[in-house]
Amino acid sequence: MSPSHDRTNPPDSSRTPAANAELALLLEVAGTPKPGNVDRRRDFPDLRFEHFLAGAVGARPGLERAERGEAIGATFERAVEGMAAQRGGNTQFGSLLLLVPLVAATRAERELDHQTARSTVEATTVEDSVGFYRAFDHVDVFVDDPPADLEPLDARRGKDAIPALEERGITLYDVMDASVPGDDVAREWVTGFERSFETADRLAALDPARSATDRVASVFLSLLAERPDTLIEKRHGETVAADVTDHATDLLESGGLETVPDRVDAFAADLVDRGVNPGTTADITAAGLFIALDRGGFDL
Template sequence: MRTPAQNARLALLLEVAGTPKPGNVDRRRDLADLRFEHFLAGTVGAEEGLEMAQNGDSVGDAFERAVEGMASQGGGNTQFGALLLLVPLVRATADGERLSPSTVESVVEETTVADAAGFYRAFDHVDVFVADPPTEMEPLDVRRGSDAVPALEDRGLTLLDVMDRSVPGDDVAREWVTGFERSFAAADRLVEAEGPATDRAASVFLSLLAERPDTLVANRHDEDVARKVSDRAATLFERDALETDPDAVETFAEDLVERGINPGTTADVTAAGLYIALERGGLEV
């Protein structure tokens, strides 16, 4: 029987191995400077931090350690957003309770200023794309990493407070303030789907992209691009293209890679859904 930390690592592996995942690294497709092997190495590197979460360590410390380990491979940021979802989910299992929206809500509601400081220090280990903050929030710009911790402490902001201030521009943060709504919905879809887990992961990724524009795409490009990508995914998903026209999804995937469009937030939510499905026993691997 796998431990929660093992299920979290398996979720990361299944997510990156699912194909086709338009615009993202998968087992058949690399990006210009980010390869499939980097994600495998990042998963291995995150091991200690995920085990810390499993053993009841604070969310901030566990997340920083997971990111530090993840960043030890040569590709840079591979799974920062996914780990920001997985660490509280794993921590929610530390007391032996069944994983549910209420148990993970309790974890995030109990985060502290020290947890927020750990989150900021994680940015010292790896470059992460984030949108420019409003002028009044510049002292709290996460890209400042540990240099922003004094401003964070002066304001007494917990990690949940930081996530709340990142909505609506960041859908990973949105999960924190909505009881991991989409993550649990993704888990239900994964259980209901058929076929190998990697095929299910790719299908659920497309369904998530079809229903909501990816915030990483919106921030890197603009909201119009993100909406058009989501609309195209919806067209493919409504045709059940993963079964009837896989070439159409492959074409979509290649097109996004060529245009440098990476729906990474959708991949993060897919990884969280995989973990929930694995941990609750609904997805057998």
């Protein structure tokens, strides 16, 4: 392992993996403008910037448990419970579903990579599924209706679904695998966190002379232009999601934040006004930030 990835001496910092995950959540929400999302200049009527700050801090104890190697399901539940201890409700559920296993994967004595992340999630158990389902008892999360034969496994049932999980022997990896392709957070689990690592590379490639929050916003726009956001698809349909992606692509081809910042800002305001929230894109941005911070590829 190269010295630059020695966990006892992280690049230019003494931050632990849990601290990097918390920082990733804070940087993600501070990036501005992030079309359709809460950022430091835009709030939703019942969900504000400070709720995300409190959610990130509240999640820290769960992230620290993941860093210590405790079970992923239980640490995820603890992170969500802490996140939800503010008046806004669900701020970073999807982000934590990516960050908890990534933090757990950093315990390996080698650079965090696709294979390390993949093997971490593939090793999850039925008990991890139990922790995941219990997390739904702490916060409201938007999910699709399951097929009729999977109704006993509806995540919205929370702990009431546990007997069915245990009877069928369903691991947390199985739960994520069954959620693809309609959920890009789940897709990250079964692809070795493909887009999360690509996001980290994009962040690392940007000029560090630009502000960190400006770099976050630029990468967010590139992700939004890359493929339709699955949260938008669930809430508003495929046509709206495709239109948002097309608009982001047009802005990116026009130069994005560096060339047409006013147009990007207007797009951000419009999506917030319409209640169109690319939350999955924000989740992947947070995961990419964590990987970039862990690798020392995102200077502050």
